[in-house]
Amino acid sequence: MLIYILKRLVYVTPVAIGVSIVCFLLVHITPGDPLSAILPSDATLELQEQMRAAYGFDKPLPVQYALWFWKVIHGDLGTSLATGRPVASEVGRAVSNTFILSTTATLIGFTFGTFFGFVAGYFRDSWLDKLASGISVLGVSVPHYWLGMVLVIIFSAQLGWLPPTGAGPDGSGGWRPDLEHLRYIILPAITMSVIPMGVISRTVRALVGDILNQEFVQALRAKGLGEYGVFKHVVTNAAPTALAIMGLQLGYLLGGSILIETVFSWPGTGFLLNAAIFQRDLPLLQGTILVLAMFFVALNLIVDVVQTALDPRIQRG
């Protein structure tokens, strides 16, 4: 097993280097000038050239890449051009904020998704099924930035019940799950939860329908087991798949959502990416994309290793 893990780690290395090259190139071939993050807009061409040399943007791309990569493998993601703060600490804080938001959204999505899924699956083709399915289809179809704006207009601007932006009364510093902070997370988390809710609900509905048609359920019923007992068996059988889907959805959400985080000024990775893109803050953009990409590489590695541990037949390479 240890050898397998080491082998997988060796395979990850070229992938990681490839990811870093793609990150670097993607960022550098986009139009715009990184110096716009530093210089006032009315700076002259003369000063721009001086600053280009001072920041090393006049060097050939391969040299710039090599310098950046050397720092990255030493754990230094560089310094944000726009703010002068270390990229690693900016990304670290954003990742923790996105983690808080996406886990909350996943929990909401999973709770309502499984509920609607079970109801729809259990009472197939009834009006309850149609209602629950309708809600889940709406969940996956509605543009969530639009939903976010609508929720803000209703619950913040009109009713004044919930704050429209930010991560807490004092910003994201010292986030804790108390009432005051939870008020800030409700709207973005609900907005973010509609897609996982729709996906989980539709999966669970299909799953419950399948299980109910299986022979063992008929056998249970034939043996005279009550409806509650049957329901418990259905839940036990549907749970692993539903949980797997929830895990996948959590993975997607952890990547951050530029739209939702921007609408709600939630200081996560999506918000950071948006700021970095608009400011042409290349080191910050490269650093954030690299961290997110490496997160997915690591996630895949973990999944491979866990799967192999559970079922040695699927050992790869």
Place this chain on the structure above:
Amino acid sequence: MRVFAVIASFVLALWSVAADAESVVRYGISLADIPLTTGQPDRGAGAYQFTGYTIYDPLVAWEMDVADRPGKLIPGLATEWKVDAADPKKWLFTLRHDVKFHDGSTFNADAVIWNLEKVLDDKSPQYDKRQASQVKPRLPSVASYRKVDDYTVEITTKDIDSFFPYQMLWFLVSSPAQYEKVGKDWDKFASNPSGTGPFKLDKLLPRERVELVKNADYWDKHRIPKVDRLILIPMPEALTRSNALLAGQVDLIETPAPDVLPRLKQAGMKIVTNVTPHVWNYHLSVLPGSPWTDVRLRKALNLAIDRDAILQLLNGLGKPAVGQVDPASPWFGNPTFKIKYDLAEAKRLVKEAGYSPEKPLKATFVIAQGGTGQMLSLPMNEFLQQSFKEIGIDIEFKVVELEALYTYWRKGAKDESMAGITANNIAYVTSDPLLAIIRFFDSRQGAPVGVNWGYYANPKVDALIDEAKRTFDVKKQDELIGQAHALVVDDAVLVWVVHDTNPHALSPKIKSFVQAQHWFQDLTTIGVE
């Protein structure tokens, strides 16, 4: 008696709570992040009001507490400045006594020299590339500097330049002692800054908020902040800001979304606007081959615009532009070409130049799809496109991102990237003679030196600018710049459309706020009940 004692102590307790209660104002600002807090803020002219003139002071300040007329230069950390009669390149700044930095150290000539080195001398240990890149473009005239005595500094300019004091508005003074204290590290200084300004920084949470507290010992007693704590919260989306104000999350905001204005007013919010040194324009190329070498066509473009209709589009958040600066500005002068909406005259001029709606002139303008200062970029451009079509000028747009537009703009109209393009559409800051007039209309300010994008050249304008630079009497200086401006308007060098009015929306809680006719606002004037 006992009952009386209980009531009395209750009232006393209430009174002491009320007396101790800190007055707090939360301000939703339009920037995406907190500007630099080390001394020289980044993110443009508008950022100086947030982390510049709050924590720090310049030697020469801008009068920001008047709303009914344009402000003027006033003493800041320098009580007086004058040019050396024998050598008009030498400026002597007399510094204010008894000024302390927030860390308790003393402000003096050494601190000024140390700060000049901080941004102009890349060999000095305290040189900060980041601050330098902000202020270097604003201090183009400085050649050298030296300490004369503990409270006098001499700065020598490259050429004779009577406008030099305007450049000093951008130069802010950080504490050398605090820099030593935080281990000579500007990143650490950013979280623990020390200036001489009316506010001290209490908490900084990058991208989220900065909390400033009143500096009760501030040297200028007229500028002691009216609130104890001012919290600045970046909210780059106009709609988000407006919703935050409606929800009571903030107490005032910059630039509300025009669509939400009726809702804000209905909720009891006050909308404050004022003339602002900004102009939304088309900067025309007058290089050979451009149709705009013909002054008749340039004038026709200016006359074809119904500016009142554009204001309706902006829900009233603007002011018609009849020149580079507003007529209230001391640099407006007396142009003979009166800019107004005169469709018949515009059509006549176009016809005289050989074009008509049937046989239109075709041209391409480069514009931005939006961005700071560009107002409602696309709707306004489309409106103008229709207006010009009516007089026989067909405009096609090349739409780019604002940052890309800036890059094109710095290169000038001669650059090969501008082939086929005869105008650009960057909204300009026009807060002083250099920014408003000289950099655009002096023939020696073509790229890469300056941003005379269209290469306009008028020897009379150049001569007036030269004379103004050698004139140290401010009134006479204003007159000369006004004459230059009048010539520029008469030549219809640009197509002037509207000035921004820098709207702010205030909740009923805010009882005082003076909006100066500038990008610089004095946040010490914000007061609550």
